[in-house]
Amino acid sequence: MSAIYNERAYAKVNLGLRVLQKREDGFHPVKTIFHKINLFDDITLKISDSNNLKVKIFGNEEYIGSNVDLMEKACILFSDKTNIYFDIEIKIDKKIPFQAGLGGGSSDCATVLLTLNKHFNNVLTKAELLKIALMLGSDVPFFITGFDAAYGEGRGELLKEAEGVSYPIVILKKKGSLVSTKEAFKKLDERKCISSSFPSWPLKLELWKNNLVNDFDIIQPIRAEDEFKKLSSNASFDSTCGSGSCQFLVFESDKQLNNFLSLRCSYEMLVTKLRKSTLH
Numbered sequence: 001m002s003a004i005y006n007e008r009a010y011a012k013v014n015l016g017l018r019v020l021q022k023r024e025d026g027f028h029p030v031k032t033i034f035h036k037i038n039l040f041d042d043i044t045l046k047i048s049d050s051n052n053l054k055v056k057i058f059g060n061e062e063y064i065g066s067n068v069d070l071m072e073k074a075c076i077l078f079s080d081k082t083n084i085y086f087d088i089e090i091k092i093d094k095k096i097p098f099q100a101g102l103g104g105g106s107s108d109c110a111t112v113l114l115t116l117n118k119h120f121n122n123v124l125t126k127a128e129l130l131k132i133a134l135m136l137g138s139d140v141p142f143f144i145t146g147f148d149a150a151y152g153e154g155r156g157e158l159l160k161e162a163e164g165v166s167y168p169i170v171i172l173k174k175k176g177s178l179v180s181t182k183e184a185f186k187k188l189d190e191r192k193c194i195s196s197s198f199p200s201w202p203l204k205l206e207l208w209k210n211n212l213v214n215d216f217d218i219i220q221p222i223r224a225e226d227e228f229k230k231l232s233s234n235a236s237f238d239s240t241c242g243s244g245s246c247q248f249l250v251f252e253s254d255k256q257l258n259n260f261l262s263l264r265c266s267y268e269m270l271v272t273k274l275r276k277s278t279l280h
């Protein structure tokens, strides 16, 4: 028997991201608000019964290099944990920029885990899925929860749902600018003074500028460019996506967004919205 699923894996931004001192296990505790955005990878999964695990992925040539796709790792972990074997063909239409801080790979593998669990009649509990998710990456548990927005602590696995908002958002990407998450965290270890303060979620956009800080902002060369400064002065809020390299600008209205879109911009631009689903 086989079944086909068409799924969307949404990207996220971090509204505020404080990074504390490195722990003994090499990871840094963070405090953040994760928020999904309406930018997604389209993933088609064909799952068939089989006596051994077979994973085929199509469409990942552009981003995979010599890495193993996180979606393949998700299949292996799911099979190990459940002792269920299957033949899976995954087709991905990648729209989320990678090494960009948008959590694309994390969202893709969370989507695969959730779909496998759905196919196999919820064989794993949410708690078991969250445990596997953290083995795949610090951002993966957020995508397992299904929340539009959440406070995240620990490595990002201590999650509490937050109310989502739906302001227009523009992602700016400088051509050729890629950031390795590991290297970005390493750079922050050079800081002399580390603050741990993190505000409660200010839903009102006018409060974000003075309350939400991403510690990775200081290591993003694009933020020192005159063009970026000029563009961001036309938005209500701007910050780095995760550990970079993409930046995002938030607008209070479509009118403010349209004024912004009439400006000259040499960066690649993705125009979307913070995601507030109707399920809640």
Ligand SMILES: C[C@](O)(CO)[C@H](O)COP(=O)(O)OP(=O)(O)OC[C@H]1O[C@@H](n2ccc(N)nc2=O)[C@H](O)[C@@H]1O
Pocket: 014, 017, 026, 027, 028, 029, 030, 032, 101, 103, 106, 136, 137, 138, 139, 140, 154, 155, 156, 181, 182, 185, 242, 243
């Ligand atoms: C920057 C964020 O995207 C913010 O949400 C996340 O903290 C990063 O999450 P991620 O991409 O899933 O990262 P992981 O795959 O877990 O970790 C990649 C590498 O980044 C570093 N890392 C990551 C998360 C964390 N809290 N502390 C770290 O020091 C570690 O060196 C780790 O080996």
Ligand SMILES: Nc1ncnc2c1ncn2[C@@H]1O[C@H](COP(=O)(O)OP(=O)(O)OP(=O)(O)O)[C@@H](O)[C@H]1O
Pocket: 063, 064, 065, 067, 068, 069, 070, 071, 097, 098, 099, 100, 101, 102, 103, 104, 105, 106, 108, 109, 139, 179, 181, 241, 242, 243, 244
């Ligand atoms: N499904 C996937 N999508 C994107 N990258 C993947 C995937 N699987 C493995 N990778 C590898 O992971 C690296 C980047 O992953 P990803 O896009 O999650 O990072 P990111 O954009 O920096 O997100 P974040 O740091 O916010 O989690 C790439 O070098 C890529 O080869």
